[in-house]
Amino acid sequence: MKTKYQLLSLTLVLWAMIFQQANAQDKPVYKITGKVIDGSTSETVPYAAAALMNAATMQNVAGAVADMDGEFVITGFKDGEYVLQVSFMGFEAYTSSVISISATNSNVKLGEIKLEQEAMGLEEVTVQGQRQLIEEKVDRTIYNAENDLTTAGGDASDVLRRVPMLSVDLDGNVSMRGSSNILVLIDGKQSAIVASNISDALKQIPAEEIKSVEVITSPSAKYDAEGTGGVLNIITKKNNLQGASLNVNSSAGLRGSNLGLNASLKRGKMGWTLGGFGRAGYNILGSFENTQTLINPDGSSSLIQQQADTRNNMLFGRYNLGWDYEMSKKDFLTASASIGLRNMRNKQDGLLTETFQEEELISALLRDVNTDNLSNTIDLNFNYTRTFDKPQKEFSVSGLYSRNNNTNDFINSLYNGTFTEIISRVKNENLGVNEEYTIQLDYVSPIGNSKNQILEYGAKNILRKVTSDFAYFTADGSDGPFVRVDDATFSNEFTYDQNVTAAYASYTLGLGNDYTVKGGLRYEYTVIDADFRDSNLPADIPSYGVFVPSFNFGKKLTNGNMVKAAYNRRIQRPSLQFLNPNLNQANPQQQSQGNPLLEPELTDNFELGYSTYIGGSSLNFSSYFRNTTGSIQPVRNVSEDDVIFTTFENIGRERAVGMSVFTNISVSGKFSLNGSIDTYYSMLTNGLENPMFAASNEGFVVSGRLFGNYTLPKDWQIQAFTFVRGRQVQLQGSAGGFGMYGMSINKQFNEKRGTIGIGADNFFTPEFRINNELVTPTIVQQSVVGMRNMNFKINFSYRIGKLSVDGGRRKKRGVTNDDMKEGGEGAAGAMMNNN
The missing domain is CATH 2.40.170.20 (TonB-dependent receptor, beta-barrel domain)
Incomplete structure (x- = not known):
């Protein structure tokens, strides 16, 4: 029993150190923030790439990827003259004027950045930068599987082995932070085969068709009550x-x-x-x-x-x-x-x-x-x-x-x-x-x-x-x-x-x-x-x-x-x-x-x-x-x-x-x-x-x-x-x-x-x-x-x-049933994600 109390004590000490560091204000914080929107519809542009370039050499210094609300935060740079470039597939790249960063101007808020739609065909678009493989959101962790080519020829089980907080055994049974009682959704929906056997369902989904995987460890009330471990939402590739x-x-x-x-x-x-x-x-x-x-x-x-x-x-x-x-x-x-x-x-x-x-x-x-x-x-x-x-x-x-x-x-x-x-x-x-x-x-x-x-x-x-x-x-x-x-x-x-x-x-x-x-x-x-x-x-x-x-x-x-x-x-x-x-x-x-x-x-x-x-x-x-x-x-x-x-x-x-x-x-x-x-x-x-x-x-x-x-x-x-x-x-x-x-x-x-x-x-x-x-x-x-x-x-x-x-961006909702404990390594439960 001693070991579990040691772990609990270590966790408390670590959190005390984290909050002490989080509230330290001894040094100025260098940060550039902004929000990317569609210039024609005024809707947000999720996952747009923001790159901070040295104004003289145009070398990439730092960068970030916008969240679901189109907002981005760039940190990790010093005093100097910079240019911001924002890009996303299907839009013309945006380039800012020169931004001067100093100790007295360390927190720059750019506000809304409008991207204009590109008229040329998709094969003529050059996308600058690479989307992050792992993104942390307020309520979930997102693994962008489309950036991982090592899974080519595999199935969803191979993809999930790469996702933080998940464990997948050789039979394809999935657990989240030690609990196999999880809901697995496909595009926010649950198939009957998922309710019957998660490991078998994952073998039916090719790795090449998976765009991202969302790990939701603390679902809100709109999710089904099922799934003690959390929600796993597999997003397949779609387009508009x-x-x-x-x-x-x-x-x-x-x-x-x-x-x-x-x-x-x-x-x-x-x-x-x-x-x-x-x-x-x-x-x-x-x-x-x-x-x-x-x-x-x-x-x-x-x-x-x-x-x-x-x-x-x-x-x-x-x-x-x-x-x-x-x-x-x-x-x-x-x-x-x-x-x-x-x-x-x-x-x-x-x-x-x-x-x-x-x-x-x-x-x-x-x-x-x-x-x-x-x-x-x-x-x-x-x-x-x-x-x-x-x-x-x-x-x-x-x-x-x-x-x-x-x-x-x-x-x-x-x-x-x-x-x-x-x-x-x-x-x-x-x-x-x-x-x-x-x-x-x-x-x-x-x-x-x-x-x-x-x-x-x-x-x-x-x-x-x-x-x-x-x-x-x-x-x-x-x-x-x-x-x-x-x-x-x-x-x-x-x-x-x-x-x-x-x-x-x-x-x-x-x-x-x-x-x-x-x-x-x-x-x-x-x-x-x-x-x-x-x-x-x-x-x-x-x-x-x-x-x-x-x-x-x-x-x-x-x-x-x-x-x-x-x-x-x-x-x-x-x-x-x-x-x-x-x-x-x-x-x-x-x-x-x-x-x-x-x-x-x-x-x-x-x-x-x-x-x-x-x-x-x-x-x-x-x-x-x-x-x-x-x-x-x-x-x-x-x-x-x-x-x-x-x-x-x-x-x-x-x-x-x-x-x-x-x-x-x-x-x-x-x-x-x-x-x-x-x-x-x-x-x-x-x-x-x-x-x-x-x-x-x-x-x-x-x-x-x-x-x-x-x-x-x-x-x-x-x-x-x-x-x-x-x-x-x-x-x-x-x-x-x-x-x-x-x-x-x-x-x-x-x-x-x-x-x-x-x-x-x-x-x-x-x-x-x-x-x-x-x-x-x-x-x-x-x-x-x-x-x-x-x-x-x-x-x-x-x-x-x-x-x-297509300039229109439509919202979609779907049904998810998430209420069955599964076999294998443990059990898979269920919840729903309508996003």
């Missing part, structure tokens, strides 16, 4: 350009290949987008080793050893059609349809299970296990938005229909005693369906004529219908017919209908130019109806309501730095992966089954953050405390035939205190570095008193990442990345750590319409080996998972067509 274009993205490598085509057509007030992407994974070899010691009530023990070679083949696809229409200057319609598929076929060749008692071999069984995890998804969205003459006033109605069909089957073939022929087979078929119907209304309005007071309120209803149809079959020999097992425990259908009705109100108050306070309250009422088709198994789950408060505070300091604090309460409902009563016996020695009677988790989050600038670099600190009650945790028992059986109960309590530090360093106009370190102290207990089942664990968890980018002459570019995740503390043991790295070299050609390059991942590591440990009073298990993830690839992309900038 006139004309027609076709983009081609492809990659071929040792472990996988992909091909993507995306087309857009914009004429006047109506626009269409059509896209498709397919990815194949092959030659993915690995290994599996497992050693478990089972302690019997009489004090004797059994030793079971398992090993197998593994082979995985994957095929993913995602296809979408989008439409938007500007009915008038104030009324906008958008609609989209998206189809996704995921086929994963995993094989364990020669799964050998040996059982020893008193060091004597008593049995040896050989099996082949083939597992098929297949799914298809459809999402239909429709959104109507109306704006008003009063700035920031807006009303929207959104609808969503989403369906995911998931097939998770396996065939287990058992060989005879001489391992020469198959004597029996067991097959499990499990078809899962997750349907969601959602309607949502949102209204935003300033109070009176004040721009510093904003009221937001709205309502939402989600109807979710989940079905799990499962059955077991047995067969003799290698080709005998399968016969269904007539037992409701093994063959049945489970239905789970959930209706969530919610209402929220949120109030934002700006005090002067330095303080912002935002508070809100959300209420959600959940009704659940669950049933088994062929039995009287209990599935009576009571309805429940919950109030969810939230509070956010931010203060801009005089030197351009920022301090922010937040509190929120979240709820985490279990998803089908925790509820599913299908008995999974793919590995007969380690069986698992969901619990339909699970209740939601409740979590209180406290956060404190500070961001500053040192020279031309940014530095961000954030600390937090998280307390979860009713945590869903696994419960493991050992049967008489030495089988480990796992199910889930609301018996856990989780607490974590931690800190995240990340920095973005601009070494020069051509070379940049950014990195982060995340660490927290985790304290877990299941609250049971029986010594046979009681469990607790605690310890530090550390992870980090580093990214570098260097621009060479003649349109060449080198990028490199590395990520390390330390050992993960779990309630009954730990999950081993691992590291990954990659590098790419790319060349742009034909006026930057095309890019070709080569990349390599983990080129010094033939195989990853992840060591996992499980320790209970009756079970001691050591398992090793191996994966050969060395990869070499060739990347190619090309853009065809001529586009010009």
Whole structure:
């Protein structure tokens, strides 16, 4: 226990030093501020690049990127004569007159800077400077993935490994600051496949289609109450350009290949987008080793050893059609349809299970296990938005229909005693369906004529219908017919209908130019109806309501730095992966089954953050405390035939205190570095008193990442990345750590319409080996998972067509359902982002 108090004391001391430095006023603060707007529409221009140049040499001295409100702050320069250049794609570059900086004129406020739209085609535009890879906003951290070419040929999991405060294991399971109960949104919306399985959903999104990733650790009341860890919003690439274009993205490598085509057509007030992407994974070899010691009530023990070679083949696809229409200057319609598929076929060749008692071999069984995890998804969205003459006033109605069909089957073939022929087979078929119907209304309005007071309120209803149809079959020999097992425990259908009705109100108050306070309250009422088709198994789950408060505070300091604090309460409902009563016996020695009677988790989050600038670099600190009650945790028992059986109960309590530090360093106009370190102290207990089942664990968890980018002459570019995740503390043991790295070299050609390059991942590591440990009073298990993830690839992309900038900039809202705890490394919850 001493270590956690040491960490808490260290955190308090660090914050005391930070605030002491923040309030020091011994030296003049050199700062240039401004706001970038569209000269024709007077709307703000987010992400415009501002570069401060030496007036004599025109060398880049410092710079910044405008935030969502078009505002920028440049620091990290000294006395001298400077010229400011502001640029953004589709606008003519702005160049200021000479600005004289001295100790008596150190804080220059330029006010509004108007950019005029450029009349020429997009391919003739030269964009000056490079947008930052990581940006820190008042309520979120943004990772600009489009600037990272090392992810070419990968998927969303590869991108998320580069994002501060996130951890992604080799299976694609995501956690945020140690909590896997997070909401993952795609363009502010949640697909049914995300609600069913986040790691599978991420594999369907190609890295090349991701523009940015938003990490929101303290969501406001307008977000669904789901997701105790926070919100993760993946923004895909879109445009508001006139004309027609076709983009081609492809990659071929040792472990996988992909091909993507995306087309857009914009004429006047109506626009269409059509896209498709397919990815194949092959030659993915690995290994599996497992050693478990089972302690019997009489004090004797059994030793079971398992090993197998593994082979995985994957095929993913995602296809979408989008439409938007500007009915008038104030009324906008958008609609989209998206189809996704995921086929994963995993094989364990020669799964050998040996059982020893008193060091004597008593049995040896050989099996082949083939597992098929297949799914298809459809999402239909429709959104109507109306704006008003009063700035920031807006009303929207959104609808969503989403369906995911998931097939998770396996065939287990058992060989005879001489391992020469198959004597029996067991097959499990499990078809899962997750349907969601959602309607949502949102209204935003300033109070009176004040721009510093904003009221937001709205309502939402989600109807979710989940079905799990499962059955077991047995067969003799290698080709005998399968016969269904007539037992409701093994063959049945489970239905789970959930209706969530919610209402929220949120109030934002700006005090002067330095303080912002935002508070809100959300209420959600959940009704659940669950049933088994062929039995009287209990599935009576009571309805429940919950109030969810939230509070956010931010203060801009005089030197351009920022301090922010937040509190929120979240709820985490279990998803089908925790509820599913299908008995999974793919590995007969380690069986698992969901619990339909699970209740939601409740979590209180406290956060404190500070961001500053040192020279031309940014530095961000954030600390937090998280307390979860009713945590869903696994419960493991050992049967008489030495089988480990796992199910889930609301018996856990989780607490974590931690800190995240990340920095973005601009070494020069051509070379940049950014990195982060995340660490927290985790304290877990299941609250049971029986010594046979009681469990607790605690310890530090550390992870980090580093990214570098260097621009060479003649349109060449080198990028490199590395990520390390330390050992993960779990309630009954730990999950081993691992590291990954990659590098790419790319060349742009034909006026930057095309890019070709080569990349390599983990080129010094033939195989990853992840060591996992499980320790209970009756079970001691050591398992090793191996994966050969060395990869070499060739990347190619090309853009065809001529586009010009559409001066209109329309606001879009969408539906997000964010209320399901996921499996894997933990659970994924849900919230919504309508921005």
